[in-house]
Amino acid sequence: MEADTEKLSRRAGRGTVTAAEKAQAREVSLRRIGRLFAPHRGSLAAVTLIIVASSVVALASPFLLRAVIDTALPERDTTLLAWLTGAMVVVAAVTAALGVVQTWIATSVGQQVMHRLRTDVFTHLQRQSIAFFTRTRTGEVQSRITNDIGGMQTVVTSTATSVASNLTTAVATAVAMAVLSWQLSLVSLVVLPPAVYLTRRVARMRRAITAQQQRELADLNVTVEEGLSISGIQLSRTMGAGPALVQRFTGSSERLVDLELRSQLAGRWRMASTGVVFAAVPAVIYLGAGFTTTLSIGTLIAFTTLQAGLFRPLLGLMSVGVSLVSSLALFARIFEYLDLPVEVDDPADPVEVDPSRMPGHVRIEDVTFAYDGADTAAVAGVTLDVPAGSTLALVGATGSGKSTLAALVARLYDPDAGRVTIDGVDLRDMRLTDLAAVVGVVSQETYLLHTTVRENLRYAKPDATDAEIEAAARAAQVHDLIAGLPDGYDTMVGSRGHRFSGGEKQRLAIARTLLRDPRVLVLDEATSALDTSTEKAVQAAFDALSRGRTTITIAHRLSTVRDADRIAVVDHGRIVESGTHDALVAQHGRYATLAA
Missing domain, CATH: 1.20.1560.10 (ABC transporter type 1, transmembrane domain)
Known part of the structure; x- marks a missing residue:
């Protein structure tokens, strides 16, 4: 049986x-x-x-x-x-x-x-x-x-x-x-x-x-x-x-x-x-x-x-x-x-870490991962080193494996081979609550709860003060929008936040993540729904907040990653090019084609 x-x-x-x-x-x-x-x-x-x-x-x-x-x-x-x-x-x-x-x-x-x-x-x-x-x-x-x-x-x-x-x-x-x-x-x-x-x-x-x-x-x-x-x-x-x-x-x-x-x-x-x-x-x-x-x-x-x-x-x-x-x-x-097995769980003997004191040095070491039922691996043999406080941009065609790498850094999945570490600690050896305090994610698919704006932001940090909530909203360039609502921060968001535009929802999600003040930021197309002027304002806020933090950005708009410390081009689950914007353009390779 x-x-x-x-x-x-x-x-x-x-x-x-x-x-x-x-x-x-x-x-x-x-x-x-x-x-x-x-x-x-x-x-x-x-x-x-x-x-x-x-x-x-x-x-x-x-x-x-x-x-x-x-x-x-x-x-x-x-x-x-x-x-x-x-x-x-x-x-x-x-x-x-x-x-x-x-x-x-x-x-x-x-x-x-x-x-x-x-x-x-x-x-x-x-x-x-x-x-x-x-x-x-x-x-x-x-x-x-x-x-x-x-x-x-x-x-x-x-x-x-x-x-x-x-x-x-x-x-x-x-x-x-x-x-x-x-x-x-x-x-x-x-x-x-x-x-x-x-x-x-x-x-x-x-x-x-x-x-x-x-x-x-x-x-x-x-x-x-x-x-x-x-x-x-x-x-x-x-x-x-x-x-x-x-x-x-x-x-x-x-x-x-x-x-x-x-x-x-x-x-x-x-x-x-x-x-x-x-x-x-x-x-x-x-x-x-x-x-x-x-x-x-x-x-x-x-x-x-x-x-x-x-x-x-x-x-x-x-x-x-x-x-x-x-x-x-x-x-x-x-x-x-x-009786369902827990595929991603807390370790039996977790490594004790202090999330507030972790520099945020991320390493992806020879990682391979395939989704259930898939014939080919979503990422295969990927190795990346992101020093603490630096910025890494992942670019490539849709389905190349960029979001999968981001999900592995947030430990939404565990790799089939290799490992992902932060400051030398394998993510599988950390408590999930500690990891969530270290890594903050803003994805292209924004989900808002059917409650007030204030409670949506406080979801990331239940003990946050009103002043902290407002500061996070200002940093995400969304405070003025909230202040103009009928009840301000106490306005009901509605089911899945459908009263807001895509850009407004994404800025709220950015504010929610920034409220946690994570050491590592993973931005998966985080500005994809923003218009040009708003994108520039939010990008400026990200630039300021990224100082001293490790940031991994996934973007189709290469204009948002030009100033990254390192850009990695992903193709069919592998890193095919890596370097700065100017160096990659000079190589006349895959990145230069994307940037043209």
């Missing part, structure tokens, strides 16, 4: 495996599910004790009823009758109170388990590499955290207590029935084997349907994410794809309706047949009692009351069994994400 799962994991990296195959490849262990409740042993023990106490107290009711019918009423003993009926009320009150306490504790435990699952999945996904998110649909990830974990809520919250409650009640009731009449008890229990068999059949049917439902919900989430985001709406309007999206959403929703109907009706006739058999048992007991004179009327009524009380927990146990088996498909999907 582990080998099969490993094979599927490798296939998953290439995007050729379905969710169904993954779920089938990993059997969910009930022991693993049980470990989710391990931190709550004390609370579960208290719930169990309450359940046992409630079941024992509730068993007094049939015996009190027998005493009323066989003794108090025939003998017209009003004093005994008063005591017996009063005891019935007390029993009802005590069991009700215990039920409230039991529900409170059980729900609290269930919600804490749900909370832990949600946070564990979110935390683990935060640690995944960029490669995972490039091959996984955003709606799929959201569906796992919301729909799958939400679908498990009833099972997680009530399964353990339902099993304990129903099992305790069933055992106690069976003992009480045997005390009253062991012969009638045998008649009552004869229906159990077929009922158990039918329940297992129904559980297997519902598990398969549940897996289908969650996959369909994930597809629905993807459609919503892609069709109702700002970018999605703009694309559908300009492409006239609205009707096709509606049709896609409608089809997915209709399939969910069908699956829900199948889930609710799965085995319904089988379970209904079991219910009919259960209902017929009292009739058989009454018939049998007619042929014997050894049972009193009070005993018969008490027994049938107990017998009805026995079938309820038995049906409850069967129902819980169906729900639990059905939910295994959900647990499989959640555990699948929790």
Whole structure:
């Protein structure tokens, strides 16, 4: 099984495996599910004790009823009758109170388990590499955290207590029935084997349907994410794809309706047949009692009351069994994400560094890297040395490997061969938080959060003061723009920052990165969306801020890299030329062609 799962994991990296195959490849262990409740042993023990106490107290009711019918009423003993009926009320009150306490504790435990699952999945996904998110649909990830974990809520919250409650009640009731009449008890229990068999059949049917439902919900989430985001709406309007999206959403929703109907009706006739058999048992007991004179009327009524009380927990146990088996498909999907290996992680024994004291000497040593599923390496055998405080510019055609080198410096990926170091420390030996404090990245794809301008900037440095935020904005030539907004720095950015132009968003992103004051700046087409005058202003700010810092710039506009200390020309993942602007132009090589 582990080998099969490993094979599927490798296939998953290439995007050729379905969710169904993954779920089938990993059997969910009930022991693993049980470990989710391990931190709550004390609370579960208290719930169990309450359940046992409630079941024992509730068993007094049939015996009190027998005493009323066989003794108090025939003998017209009003004093005994008063005591017996009063005891019935007390029993009802005590069991009700215990039920409230039991529900409170059980729900609290269930919600804490749900909370832990949600946070564990979110935390683990935060640690995944960029490669995972490039091959996984955003709606799929959201569906796992919301729909799958939400679908498990009833099972997680009530399964353990339902099993304990129903099992305790069933055992106690069976003992009480045997005390009253062991012969009638045998008649009552004869229906159990077929009922158990039918329940297992129904559980297997519902598990398969549940897996289908969650996959369909994930597809629905993807459609919503892609069709109702700002970018999605703009694309559908300009492409006239609205009707096709509606049709896609409608089809997915209709399939969910069908699956829900199948889930609710799965085995319904089988379970209904079991219910009919259960209902017929009292009739058989009454018939049998007619042929014997050894049972009193009070005993018969008490027994049938107990017998009805026995079938309820038995049906409850069967129902819980169906729900639990059905939910295994959900647990499989959640555990699948929790079991994902972390490709870019903190080292087991990190090198202690002080980000504020690191000069920022970057070395790329014989680095080779290929993306998952790619036939050729994105970069191959690249060696570059960027002394602290110097500037390196990477130029070349689109797809030549420039952005890949930048991603390796920020450790968004780890090289397949070679290493990247800062001040002699391999990036893989540094904590990710330390590296993020050392290396700041401004990319050509700007992402702004749906919150205020101030909070968007403070995202880079949560403890930043308003003065620091304003200084970073001024350095990025965006303060005047922000000051002119309706609420200044407290203006809502909107979804993905679509209220701003591309140049404005990029300047905000530059300010956000500068607020962290990193020792190494990676500028991946950071000024590509700026007009000429704004680009000059921002470039001037970068020139001032780059003094004393290591800067790696990727640009198509060679005008922005003319003054770099060193320019490297990248072609098909290799460095083909390297030198200053004047030296490269004099060589009349690839750079001279680009600069012409």
